[in-house]
Amino acid sequence: MIPSPLSSVTLDGRDFLIKRDDLIDPYLAGNKYRKLYTLIKTPKERYRKLISYGGTQSNAMLALAALCKEKEWSFQYFTKPLSERQKGEASGNYALARSLGMEHYEIPHEYYKERVASLRFNLDESTIVVDQGGAAHLAKEGLEQLACEIKEINSDIRSVATPSGTGTTALYLALALPEYRVYTTPSVGDALYLKEQMRVLEMIPKNLIILEPEKKYPFGKPNREFYEIYQKLLACEIEFDLLYAPLMWKMLLEQTSEPILYIHSGGVSGNASMLERYKALI
Numbered sequence: 001m002i003p004s005p006l007s008s009v010t011l012d013g014r015d016f017l018i019k020r021d022d023l024i025d026p027y028l029a030g031n032k033y034r035k036l037y038t039l040i041k042t043p044k045e046r047y048r049k050l051i052s053y054g055g056t057q058s059n060a061m062l063a064l065a066a067l068c069k070e071k072e073w074s075f076q077y078f079t080k081p082l083s084e085r086q087k088g089e090a091s092g093n094y095a096l097a098r099s100l101g102m103e104h105y106e107i108p109h110e111y112y113k114e115r116v117a118s119l120r121f122n123l124d125e126s127t128i129v130v131d132q133g134g135a136a137h138l139a140k141e142g143l144e145q146l147a148c149e150i151k152e153i154n155s156d157i158r159s160v161a162t163p164s165g166t167g168t169t170a171l172y173l174a175l176a177l178p179e180y181r182v183y184t185t186p187s188v189g190d191a192l193y194l195k196e197q198m199r200v201l202e203m204i205p206k207n208l209i210i211l212e213p214e215k216k217y218p219f220g221k222p223n224r225e226f227y228e229i230y231q232k233l234l235a236c237e238i239e240f241d242l243l244y245a246p247l248m249w250k251m252l253l254e255q256t257s258e259p260i261l262y263i264h265s266g267g268v269s270g271n272a273s274m275l276e277r278y279k280a281l282i
């Protein structure tokens with residue numbers, strides 16, 4: 001594979017280098033590309049069906065839909081019931097994933113946990129279940145690949161940053177880059193919750209640094225500060241996602257001072273539906 005390209009931006013007078021994983025593919029990009037790398041390399045004959053579950057705005061869902069389309073695997077995706085607004089959306093990740101052939105199943109709230117827990121029952125060899133957010137144990141290889149690309153960059157920068165949902169990306173990246181600092185920030189819940197999620201996968205290495213905001217920003221809720229950072233970055237001619245990136249950038253600007261390599265984690269395709277929701281705010 002060819003390494004993803006680099007860009008640079010100047011933000012608040014500071015220069016940042018950006019690893020453009022967002023440019024890898026229109027749908028199967030960013031950290032979802034890295035996390036699904038092992039499956040991307042898997043021969044299409046290996047499976048016939050992929051099953052997953054989670055949120056209906058999710059970038060992982062769209063990446064899986066694109067992967068299954070390419071592999072000619074059927075894709076079944078389980079979620080809690082959708083709002084009428086979401087069902088009607090013509091843009092955003094849900095609409096895109098449907099257009100790529102995703103079979104969507106809504107499970108009533110009261111049965112959701114049970115149903116998800118039973119997805120692996122009676123599976124045949126040709127079916128794979130990918131856990132919410134994109135399969136932790138599968139993620140390692142792709143993130144080691146990213147780490148190799150980072151080490152080959154001709155630069156003195158020894159700090160990298162990428163935002164966390166489950167923390168899988170930041171954790172495996174930090175493990176593969178012991179000689180670098182890896183900054184991340186919790187987008188869903190607080191630092192304690194993020195650490196708990198990471199510890200399920202591996203021991204958290206010392207070079208992984210979680211930057212936490214003073215104020216809570218509920219995940220997925222539009223807010224003016226995020227929009228302003230998004231616009232500032234857009235003025236530098238790079239679009240970032242509205243769910244994860246703005247908080248990471250805010251923390252970097254407020255809590256770090258050294259040169260940083262920002263790993264663009266993708267997710268820009270979800271902005272269409274997020275921007276609709278931002279209209280009420282701006």
Ligand SMILES: *Cc1c(COP(=O)(O)O)cnc(C)c1O
Binds near residue numbers: 166
């Ligand atoms: C999924 C996602 C994340 C979070 O990745 P984790 O590995 O779950 O921490 C961050 N940024 C974007 C744009 C994403 O789509």
